[in-house]
Amino acid sequence: MKNLESVFAAYIIGWGIFFVFFLSIVKRTSALRSEIERLKNSLPRQ
Amino acid sequence: MAKRTLFGAVATLLVIAAAYANFFVAPTERTMGLIQRIFYFHAATAWAGEMVFFLCFVANLLYIWKRRDQYDWLGVACAEVGLACITIVLITGPIWAHPVWGIWWTWDARLTSTFVLWLLYVSYLLLRTLIEEPGRRALLSALFGVFAFLDVPLVFFSIRWWRTQHPAPVIMGGSGSGLDPIMSKVFFFNVFVMHLFAAFLIVERYILEKLRHDVDVLQREAGAQ
Numbered sequence: 001m002k003n004l005e006s007v008f009a010a011y012i013i014g015w016g017i018f019f020v021f022f023l024s025i026v027k028r029t030s031a032l033r034s035e036i037e038r039l040k041n042s043l044p045r046q
Numbered sequence: 047m048a049k050r051t052l053f054g055a056v057a058t059l060l061v062i063a064a065a066y067a068n069f070f071v072a073p074t075e076r077t078m079g080l081i082q083r084i085f086y087f088h089a090a091t092a093w094a095g096e097m098v099f100f101l102c103f104v105a106n107l108l109y110i111w112k113r114r115d116q117y118d119w120l121g122v123a124c125a126e127v128g129l130a131c132i133t134i135v136l137i138t139g140p141i142w143a144h145p146v147w148g149i150w151w152t153w154d155a156r157l158t159s160t161f162v163l164w165l166l167y168v169s170y171l172l173l174r175t176l177i178e179e180p181g182r183r184a185l186l187s188a189l190f191g192v193f194a195f196l197d198v199p200l201v202f203f204s205i206r207w208w209r210t211q212h213p214a215p216v217i218m219g220g221s222g223s224g225l226d227p228i229m230s231k232v233f234f235f236n237v238f239v240m241h242l243f244a245a246f247l248i249v250e251r252y253i254l255e256k257l258r259h260d261v262d263v264l265q266r267e268a269g270a271q
Contacts, residue, residue, distance in 0.1 A: 003081040003145050010084045010138040011065065014091065017137070018243070021130045025250045032257040039264035044271070 050249065057239075057246040064090075064239040072232040084142040088135060089217075090236035092160075094244045095131030098124050099167070099198050101248070106191035109184060115259060118184035121191055122174065123251035127244050129167045136164060147211065155204040156212035163201055166194035180262065 068086040075082035102124030109117035139157070140150040151157065170190055177183035205212055216223050217233070225233060 002079055006141050006145060007080055007083050010141040011087060013141075014087055014134040014138050015061075017130060017134050018247075021126075022247065022250070025247070025254055029250070029254045029257060032254065032261055035261050036257065036264060039261065039268055043264070043268055 050253075053246050053249070057243045060239045061243055064236045067232045067235055072229050073226060075229075078146055081142055081145050084138055086233055086236045088138040088142060090233065090240040091131050091138070092135045093237050094240035095128050095135060096198050096202060097241060098128035098131060098244050098248065099163075099195055102128060102191055103195035103198075106188040106195075109188040110192070113181075113185075115180075115184070118188065119252050119255035119259070120248075121184075121188060122171070122255055123248045125167050125170050125191065126251055127247045129164065129171070130247070131240075131244065132160065132164045132167070136160060152211045154210040154212055155208040156201065156210045159197060159201045159204050163194075163197045166197055170194055180259075 064086070068083050072083065072086065074080060102121050105117045105120040105124060108114070109121060139160075144150050170187060173190055174183055174187050177186060204210060205215055214223065216225050217230075224230075
């Protein structure tokens with residue numbers, strides 16, 4: 001089982017980067033949706 | 047929304063299946079042993095990253111030609127996803143290299159051109175933060191994106207054109223190259239899964255960019271009143 005830690009490290013770091021990137025997209029999307037709602041409410045209704 | 051959730055769930059399940067195949071289906075390589083299992087993830091992510099940069103290049107060209115916002119959104123979505131892929135490639139590569147070569151890094155043609163590729167797309171994203179006016183930002187970043195893509199063929203052919211520390215290609219590498227049939231199946235399954243996962247991320251990132259555009263429009267409307 002030589003190098004097992006290195007193999008796990010590669011996979012965990014790799015998928016960790018994808019996961020953090022995906023979370024950042026979700027977070028930014030959620031912030032923009034809130035901003036859209038706020039702006040829509042601040043505009044006078046036609 | 048439901049379709050996107052389903053897409054994400056399918057992509058995630060396939061990622062788990064690929065990881066299972068990498069550890070439990072692919073045979074252990076005779077000389078390198080366990081550490082070779084990084085190859086399936088590392089090389090498949092590199093292929094997906096290069097394909098995503100190609101899509102970015104196409105979107106950039108289409109923006110220059112048609113000047114439609116949608117191509118700009120696709121360009122930036124692909125640039126970010128491709129950059130995430132290449133970041134992973136630049137980290138998993140040295141983790142494989144250290145036990146095999148005895149060094150983490152060397153400035154050979156493949157590694158250097160990949161690092162330059164990473165720097166170019168970081169610059170692409172930085173450039174976008176420096177320009178306020180949306181039309182100018184989209185045009186200049188599209189022009190820069192076309193220039194940045196020139197490095198992708200260099201990365202791909204570097205191990206074919208020059209003798210490098212990086213291993214010679216085992217896929218499409220000519221006579222003497224090739225993989226064990228089971229390793230080959232596992233590798234191409236990983237390539238498929240990584241492309242699918244990258245496509246999922248591009249869709250999500252594209253929607254984010256569209257929302258950003260919607261916020262800009264609403265802010266302009268609010269400012270005009």
